[in-house]
Amino acid sequence: xxxxxxxxxxxxxxxxxxxxxxxxxxxxxxxxxxxxxxxxxxxxxxxxxxxxxxxxxxxxxxxxxxxxxxxxxxxxxxxxxxxxxxxxxxxxxxxxxxxxxxxxxxxxxxxxxxxxxxxxxxxxxxxxxxxxxxxxxxxxxxxxxxxxxxxxxxxxxxxxxxxxxxxxxxxxxxxxxxxxxxxxxxxxxxxxxxxxxxxxxxxxxxxxxxxxxxxxxxxxxxxxxxxxxxxxxxxxxxxxxxxxxxxxxxxxxxxxxxxxxxxxxxxxxxxxxxxxxxxxxxxxxxxxxxxxxxxxxxxxxxxxxxxxxxxxxxxxxxxxxxxxxxxxxxxxxxxxxxxxxxxxxxxxxxxxxxxxxxxxxxxxxxxxxxxxxxxxxxxxxxxxxxxxxxxxxxxxxxxxxxxxxxxxxxxxxxxxxxxxxxxxxxxxxxxxxxxxxxxx
Ligand code: PHE
Numbered sequence: 001x002x003x004x005x006x007x008x009x010x011x012x013x014x015x016x017x018x019x020x021x022x023x024x025x026x027x028x029x030x031x032x033x034x035x036x037x038x039x040x041x042x043x044x045x046x047x048x049x050x051x052x053x054x055x056x057x058x059x060x061x062x063x064x065x066x067x068x069x070x071x072x073x074x075x076x077x078x079x080x081x082x083x084x085x086x087x088x089x090x091x092x093x094x095x096x097x098x099x100x101x102x103x104x105x106x107x108x109x110x111x112x113x114x115x116x117x118x119x120x121x122x123x124x125x126x127x128x129x130x131x132x133x134x135x136x137x138x139x140x141x142x143x144x145x146x147x148x149x150x151x152x153x154x155x156x157x158x159x160x161x162x163x164x165x166x167x168x169x170x171x172x173x174x175x176x177x178x179x180x181x182x183x184x185x186x187x188x189x190x191x192x193x194x195x196x197x198x199x200x201x202x203x204x205x206x207x208x209x210x211x212x213x214x215x216x217x218x219x220x221x222x223x224x225x226x227x228x229x230x231x232x233x234x235x236x237x238x239x240x241x242x243x244x245x246x247x248x249x250x251x252x253x254x255x256x257x258x259x260x261x262x263x264x265x266x267x268x269x270x271x272x273x274x275x276x277x278x279x280x281x282x283x284x285x286x287x288x289x290x291x292x293x294x295x296x297x298x299x300x301x302x303x304x305x306x307x308x309x310x311x312x313x314x315x316x317x318x319x320x321x322x323x324x325x326x327x328x329x330x331x332x333x334x335x336x337x338x339x340x341x342x343x344x345x346x347x348x349x350x351x352x353x354x355x356x357x358x359x360x361x362x363x364x365x366x367x368x369x370x371x372x373x374x375x376x377x378x379x380x381x382x383x384x385x386x387x388x389x390x391x392x393x394x395x396x397x398x399x400x401x402x403x404x405x406x407x408x409x410x411x412x413x414x415x416x417x418x419x420x421x422x423x424x425x426x427x428x429x430x431x432x433x434x435x436x437x438x439x440x
Contacts, residue, residue, distance in 0.1 A: 022315030037205025064233025071227025090227030106143030135358025212436025
């Protein structure tokens with residue numbers, strides 16, 4: 001049977017942007033920024049994205065389009081041996097990340113519905129509301145199941161009819177909702193203090209931990225380091241389409257989405273005197289408080305959580321597709337079996353994460369099960385994966401890499417990119433990981 005592919009360039013761009021733009025942009029980026037001192041964190045994040053992030057994304061696209069294979073198959077075909085480990089780590093990361101990602105995806109569905117049933121009201125304590133909900137085992141597992149079922153359904157339908165068509169509708173919708181919310185946020189009285197916090201850097205807040213957090217966030221947000229962009233790149237048919245251009249567009253879209261999400265959250269939070277450094281609860285606890293004080297708050301709340309849900313869905317699809325593509329290419333499973341079977345296992349793996357938020361006590365190394373998986377996957381699996389991919393392209397397959405990226409762009413482009421892959425990115429990632437763990 002012929003391998004599936006994207007219908008066209010636009011479909012690929014939107015699907016890849018759909019993968020990149022997710023909870024990482026709208027939930028994680030603003031709370032990390034808030035907790036790490038605002039603009040200084042944003043500055044370091046941007047620096048990492050434009051150098052390392054863009055380069056690793058292009059590396060993944062090149063590997064993917066050249067081999068037309070999933071993450072594991074691609075490394076096997078190009079070199080084999082220990083390099084396969086990079087592919088395996090990617091498949092593992094797909095399992096792990098989606099298991100907890102879907103739990104939070106479930107929370108967003110619950111919050112869309114709850115916007116209309118009393119959650120958004122000045123007499124509701126949003127902290128208690130959130131804590132009660134995430135401690136309610138049956139409910140969190142139910143919403144996790146619903147979110148996972150939708151994800152499986154899209155992947156089951158395949159690359160063109162499922163993933164591409166879904167993203168073609170949802171991505172424009174997402175940007176439309178984002179724009180509406182920004183207009184509302186920046187026109188609130190008192191919004192300026194939020195914009196100031198967001199754009200005025202305080203470099204004294206930067207530590208080794210902050211930089212590791214920015215690196216982990218860059219990989220997570222751009223869907224890098226785990227073969228996701230290898231997989232999506234493997235469905236590109238045309239050898240003529242420019243991969244540097246695609247990587248630039250997707251990096252730009254993802255970064256603008258994160259940056260714009262900050263313009264919804266910080267002006268809103270400051271306008272109503274809430275705390276920007278509230279951590280993971282920023283979205284689920286602080287914003288409902290703020291919505292309760294806004295005229296029409298229920299509708300704004302529902303719209304915001306719909307935005308979050310849509311973003312999460314198009315990313316979850318790509319996480320599942322990494323594992324499904326492996327099962328189809330390497331194990332010769334039919335797509336429907338792969339989507340349902342693997343999706344089912346990931347659902348089960350997510351249940352402890354869903355329950356770890358208060359329903360049962362499940363703390364390891366001082367973190368809840370969900371936080372632990374999040375920590376391991378972002379700070380270790382993705383960063384080490386990114387390091388390996390970058391070394392691989394720079395040193396093992398530079399000729400293939402050059403062939404896949406011939407462009408009419410500036411002459412020095414390829415050379416700079418290859419040296420970033422060979423030296424700059426690996427060394428930076430290595431140092432940042434060690435520094436983040438306090439090792440020097
Ligand atoms: N990029 C997604 C987000 O920002 C998460 C993701 C990570 C998706 C890795 C695929 C691979 O939410």
